[in-house]
Amino acid sequence: MLLVHPHLGNGILGWYPRRLILNRFAMSEPSTTPQFHLEARPASGALTRTGGFLTGFTHTLQPYIGCRFGCDYCYVQGLSVHHFQRNGRAWGDYVYPRTGIAEKLSAELARLERRGQLAQTAIFMSSTTDPYQGVERRWALTRACLEALTVCPPGLLVVQTRSPLVARDFDLLGRLGERCWLSFTVETDNDDVRRQLTPNCPAVAQRFDTLRQAMDAEIQVQAAVSPCLPFSTVDQFGALLIAHSHRVVVDTYASGDGNLGRRTAKTAIPAAYAALDLGDWRSEEQARSLYDWLHERIGDRAGWSQDGFTTLARQVTGDATCG
Numbered sequence: 001m002l003l004v005h006p007h008l009g010n011g012i013l014g015w016y017p018r019r020l021i022l023n024r025f026a027m028s029e030p031s032t033t034p035q036f037h038l039e040a041r042p043a044s045g046a047l048t049r050t051g052g053f054l055t056g057f058t059h060t061l062q063p064y065i066g067c068r069f070g071c072d073y074c075y076v077q078g079l080s081v082h083h084f085q086r087n088g089r090a091w092g093d094y095v096y097p098r099t100g101i102a103e104k105l106s107a108e109l110a111r112l113e114r115r116g117q118l119a120q121t122a123i124f125m126s127s128t129t130d131p132y133q134g135v136e137r138r139w140a141l142t143r144a145c146l147e148a149l150t151v152c153p154p155g156l157l158v159v160q161t162r163s164p165l166v167a168r169d170f171d172l173l174g175r176l177g178e179r180c181w182l183s184f185t186v187e188t189d190n191d192d193v194r195r196q197l198t199p200n201c202p203a204v205a206q207r208f209d210t211l212r213q214a215m216d217a218e219i220q221v222q223a224a225v226s227p228c229l230p231f232s233t234v235d236q237f238g239a240l241l242i243a244h245s246h247r248v249v250v251d252t253y254a255s256g257d258g259n260l261g262r263r264t265a266k267t268a269i270p271a272a273y274a275a276l277d278l279g280d281w282r283s284e285e286q287a288r289s290l291y292d293w294l295h296e297r298i299g300d301r302a303g304w305s306q307d308g309f310t311t312l313a314r315q316v317t318g319d320a321t322c323g
Ligand code: SF4
Pocket: 001, 005, 006, 007, 067, 068, 069, 070, 071, 073, 074, 075, 076, 127, 128, 129, 130, 162
């Protein structure tokens, strides 16, 4: 949401390892692929108080540390969580399942309920990982958290992912009803662009198929075009988005990184756009055209950047936070 991203908060991008910038898009430096590292790390707690980009949400929830999707534009690789946990590894090359997190979550939700704060609690899962990356198949920590959330439901849960694996848990999302939104990332309808910029992520067709399944299962669906990558045409992509979601948020590197694109400038993205001849990565023209087109047709169900992402939470919490 970086603030160029669904796993929000590009606002905190910051520093990027030079090796990552050079890895795939510069010929002058050898590319390395460290071995994937998976290691259980017992969770000391579950819910984290929010701030910054996620204004309106009271808490975030991260079943994993690290993310196997390893998107080049991901803001998390610039955060302290990555620098403390990486142990020499690149972003995308390690995942630490936070074992016991569901039990911690149950206790914390019960405490919020006792304090009379549960109805004003808005949880974003997740802001620094994808809760449905591949390891979730085996570890099922996200599913265990959802089970806890159905027992003690908060005012709002937003599940942020780009993975078709989320369909496994539609039974639990459905049980949360109007308290739950699935926010699903589709940055483009062009699978060549997806393959070039986020090669480890699920194909575009799979993602639209998952959105369709979610709509059929009567789950509330937000399509997150975040960050907006080069796409076909406004008419074509816009029509797909409207047909596959209840609301749409459009975001860009420049609006979403919290520093007018300066943080994104330190990532692999500028080199990637140049190498792939994708135009000016700073330009918001195509994204703005898409947003305007959507807004004309679905009104306030189309959102832009931070305001678009936090609209749902503000409906539950106002600007208040609770703990
Ligand atoms: S899917 Fe993972 S790597 Fe990609 S933006 Fe989200 S948290 Fe970052």
